[in-house]
Amino acid sequence: MRLIFITLLALALATAVGLGSTYMTATRGTDLGTLTIGAWTARPKSGTAEVDPYSRALIARSGELPIGTGDGIAFSATSDDKNKPLDGRCDVVVSGVTPAARFWTLTLFDRKGHLVANSLQRYGFTSQEIVRGSDGGFEIRVAARSRAGNWLPTGGIERYALMLRLYDTPVGVATRTQRDAPMPSITTAGCP
Amino acid sequence: MIRLVFTIIAGVLLGGVVHLVSVLALPRIATQDAYSRLTPMTKENAVTALPLAEPNNAPMPFMDPAFAVAICRYDLSGGPIKLTVPVSQAYTSVSFYTRNEVAYYAINDRSAGRKVIELDLMTEEQHSALPEDEEVTAADRLIIDSPTATGLIVLKALAPEPGLMPQAQASLAASRCTLQTEPTPAKQPEPAAPAPAPAPRGKR
Numbered sequence: 001m002r003l004i005f006i007t008l009l010a011l012a013l014a015t016a017v018g019l020g021s022t023y024m025t026a027t028r029g030t031d032l033g034t035l036t037i038g039a040w041t042a043r044p045k046s047g048t049a050e051v052d053p054y055s056r057a058l059i060a061r062s063g064e065l066p067i068g069t070g071d072g073i074a075f076s077a078t079s080d081d082k083n084k085p086l087d088g089r090c091d092v093v094v095s096g097v098t099p100a101a102r103f104w105t106l107t108l109f110d111r112k113g114h115l116v117a118n119s120l121q122r123y124g125f126t127s128q129e130i131v132r133g134s135d136g137g138f139e140i141r142v143a144a145r146s147r148a149g150n151w152l153p154t155g156g157i158e159r160y161a162l163m164l165r166l167y168d169t170p171v172g173v174a175t176r177t178q179r180d181a182p183m184p185s186i187t188t189a190g191c192p
Numbered sequence: 193m194i195r196l197v198f199t200i201i202a203g204v205l206l207g208g209v210v211h212l213v214s215v216l217a218l219p220r221i222a223t224q225d226a227y228s229r230l231t232p233m234t235k236e237n238a239v240t241a242l243p244l245a246e247p248n249n250a251p252m253p254f255m256d257p258a259f260a261v262a263i264c265r266y267d268l269s270g271g272p273i274k275l276t277v278p279v280s281q282a283y284t285s286v287s288f289y290t291r292n293e294v295a296y297y298a299i300n301d302r303s304a305g306r307k308v309i310e311l312d313l314m315t316e317e318q319h320s321a322l323p324e325d326e327e328v329t330a331a332d333r334l335i336i337d338s339p340t341a342t343g344l345i346v347l348k349a350l351a352p353e354p355g356l357m358p359q360a361q362a363s364l365a366a367s368r369c370t371l372q373t374e375p376t377p378a379k380q381p382e383p384a385a386p387a388p389a390p391a392p393r394g395k396r
Contacts, residue, residue, distance in 0.1 A: 014207040018211040049339070060218050103283050
């Protein structure tokens with residue numbers, strides 16, 4: 001009787017620990033093979049045939065298609081440079097320069113990967129439509145209410161993610177530091 | 193007491209095994225992965241344009257709204273596939289995924305270096321069955337080996353401004369993804385191989 005109880009306890013524990021940890025890693029992802037520059041994180045290996053099992057599980061669960069290495073690379077950010085989570089009710093400024101690439105796009109998603117509805121139907125910017133300063137730098141204001149210049153509406157949602165995709169770029173598996181890939185800064189300018 | 197500690201240790205160790213097995217099995221058992229999502233809305237061995245990504249209606253999460261996207265869901269069991277994608281004004285790329293969403297190859301318009309991206313997709317067996325001399329002489333014929341018999345080809349064309357989206361969609365609409373219906377060299381008898389060899393070359 002006691003043996004049966006102990007075996008069942010061990011099996012139940014194994015199921016809980018095993019499936020629980022799989023759920024966590026497949027939902028949040030792991031730090032395995034990530035490239036972090038400032039607030040931005042990319043998984044360059046996800047676009048190759050050498051993708052690790054954890055990234056494969058993450059991709060299968062979310063239902064997305066990773067961007068192939070010969071195509072480009074995707075960086076995502078869920079917090080600003082000071083590690084404060086991006087809040088759609090605050091004013092967030094994305095500014096500076098981007099790594100060398102033929103084109104780039106910056107898109108705002110909610111945490112599940114959906115675009116956020118707004119009356120302008122503006123979900124992001126491409127490198128061609130952005131308004132730049134005389135020095136070639138740019139400043140995008142991510143805010144709930146209309147702002148001058150490059151305004152990216154948040155729809156007032158609490159948590160969102162920014163995704164910067166570089167197309168036809170030397171940035172990839174060999175990239176390590178900010179010097180190889182100067183990423184734009186993300187700062188929270190103020191909250192109401 | 194000792195028995196309880198031993199049970200917990202055994203449970204955690206066994207849990208590690210369950211974790212590893214389930215992580216490795218997840219891509220195979222997932223029902224909401226990209227391939228399963230796209231299967232009802234795409235045709236097999238033909239190019240299907242995807243609807244534009246919108247807040248309430250996106251075929252996949254994290255899709256780039258600046259791109260027109262078309263899918264060719266392929267099945268190579270009937271023979272190799274020939275893919276032709278005319279290059280759009282701004283940026284065009286073609287990415288290849290296996291049945292389990294491993295991105296094994298991707299190419300963009302600049303690395304293709306032409307006005308039209310032309311590729312032959314086949315399994316490794318079909319590739320090794322090709323006559324050898326043909327592979328050498330037809331150096332400009334790009335052959336991609338697919339690790340699996342089924343998978344996805346994603347064609348993307350960038351609209352740098354929202355107003356250019358119709359042009360990007362039009363260039364993708366002109367792309368073709370077709371099964372090569374003529375008998376493959378693999379099925380032809382050996383002595384006949386030298387004679388029909390120029391035929392595939394002559395097509396280009």
